[in-house]
Amino acid sequence: MFFNVNVSNGVPVYEQIARQVANAIANGGLGVGELVPSVRNLSRELAVNPNTVARAYRQLQGEEVLETIRGEGLVVMKGARAKCRANRKKVMSQRILSVLLEARQSHLSDEEIQSILDDALKASKKQATRNKIEKGDS
Amino acid sequence: MFFNVNVSNGVPVYEQIARQVANAIANGGLGVGELVPSVRNLSRELAVNPNTVARAYRQLQGEEVLETIRGEGLVVMKGARAKCRANRKKVMSQRILSVLLEARQSHLSDEEIQSILDDALKASKKQATRNKIEKGDS
Amino acid sequence: MFFNVNVSNGVPVYEQIARQVANAIANGGLGVGELVPSVRNLSRELAVNPNTVARAYRQLQGEEVLETIRGEGLVVMKGARAKCRANRKKVMSQRILSVLLEARQSHLSDEEIQSILDDALKASKKQATRNKIEKGDS
Amino acid sequence: MFFNVNVSNGVPVYEQIARQVANAIANGGLGVGELVPSVRNLSRELAVNPNTVARAYRQLQGEEVLETIRGEGLVVMKGARAKCRANRKKVMSQRILSVLLEARQSHLSDEEIQSILDDALKASKKQATRNKIEKGDS
DNA sequence: GTGGTCTAGACCACG
C-alpha cells in the first residue's frame, strides 16, 4: 500500500490518488470493511494538500467504493473489489481504444499500428521488470 | 483538407487544429512549400476565434513545421513531412506505452492486457470502417 | 529579480520577459525548482496584460526551461540553468555572426570591421559602467 | 549588381533591397548619375511584388540617395556614395553596439564576450571565403 | 490562490 504522486504529470493529483486506492482495493491490498488511511495521515505521507486527498476519497464515495462510518472513518464498501476490478479494465479499454481510433483517423496503416503496439508491449514488459527491481523513483 | 474541431472534448481546440494540420502534412495533403489555410479563413470555417488558430500555427512554427512568409502567409517547411510522420508515430507510441505501463503497475495480468488490446484493435477496425461509410459525425 | 519592459523597443514584450527570466535563471537569480513570479503578479508589476506574461512563460515551457505544477505555479526545470546559459551564448553568437557576415558581404574591409568592433567594445564597456552607477533608466 | 532576397528571413524584403542598392552605390557598382534598375525590371528579376521594390526606392529617396529625373527614372544623387559608405558603417556600429550592450546587461563576462567575438570573426572570415567560391545560395 | 483556454477586438507592418 505504498502510494506515490507525480505533480508535474498532467494527471490531477486527486485522480492519481483515487486510482491508486482503487487499485489497492482491486488487488486485495485493501479489504472490504477495512479503513482507508485517514485524510490527514495520507496527505502528510504524500506531501500534498489534505483537500486533495479528501477530494480523491469523495470521488470514490461517489463511485460507491468507499462509505463513511460515523465516528470511524472511510471504509471499503461491500462489492467494491469487483467494482474496482471491472472499472479498471473498462477504463484501460476505453483509453486504448481512443488512442487506436485516433491513430486510424490520422491514416496510420494497420501495419504501423501493429508494430507500434508490439513495441510498446515489449517495452512495457521490460520497464515493469525494471521497476520491480529498482522500486524507487521520483 | 477538411478540418473539424470538437469543442467539448477535453483536448484543447488549438491542439486539435495543430494535430490535424500536422497529419495533413504527414499524409501529403499539404505539400512542402504550400500555404496553409490563412488564419482568418480557417477560423471562419471552424467557427473559432482567429487567435485560437493562430496559436495552433504558432505551435507548429515552434516545431519547425511551418514558417511565415511575410505578407504572404504560412508555408510548410522543408523536411516537415518526415518530421510530422515521425512525431505522429512517437506520440502514439508514448501514449500507448503510458497506458500499458499503468496497466502493469495496477497488477493486471499479461493475459488480461493482451485480451484488452485485441478487443480494442478489433473494435477500432470496425469503427474505422463505419466512419469510412458514414463519413459524417459530430 | 527586477524585470523591466520597454514597450516601444521593436522587441515584443513577451520576448523581453522570456529573455529576462531566462537570464535570471542563467545567472542563478532563479534557482532550479523555484517558483517563478506568478503570471498575475508579474503582469501587475510590469503593467502588462496577464496574457502577455503567460505567453512568455509558455515559450519557456516549450524550451523545457519551466514546467507547471498544477495549482502551484511554474517552476524552473532541472537542467534549465545550463540550457539558459548555453542558449544565451548561442543567441549572442548568432546575432554577432549575422552582423559580421552582412558587413563582409557589403564589402567592408577587415580593417574597417575590426575598428568598428573595437569601438563598439569600448563604448559598451563605458555604457555598462555608467548603467552600474546610475542604476535607473527608461 | 546581383541582388538576392530571402523571404523567410525576418528582415523585410524592401529593406533588403534598399540595403543592397545602397551597398552597390557605396562600392561603386552604381555610379552617381546612373539610372537604377526600373521597378518593373527589378521586381521581375527578384520575383517580388513591384510595390516592394517601389518602397525600397522610396526609402532611398527619403535618404536623399536617389532622385527622380522626370521622364528618365531614378538616378543616384550627387554625394550618394559618401553618404552610403558612412551610413553603412554607422548602421553596422549601432547593431554591434546594441548586441554588445545586451550581452553585458545579461551579465556575460568580458572574457565570454571576447571569446564570442573572436569566434564570430573567424567564422565570418571562413564563411565569406566559402561564399566567394560557391556564389550560389537559397 | 495558481495556470490554461478561449473570445473579442484593436493596431501594426508587410506585400
Add this chain to the structure above:
DNA sequence: GTGGTCTAGACCACC
C-alpha cells in the same frame, strides 16, 4: 490580403 502583438475579460480545473 497576410501574420504578429497586445489588451480585456470570461470561465475552467486544480490545490
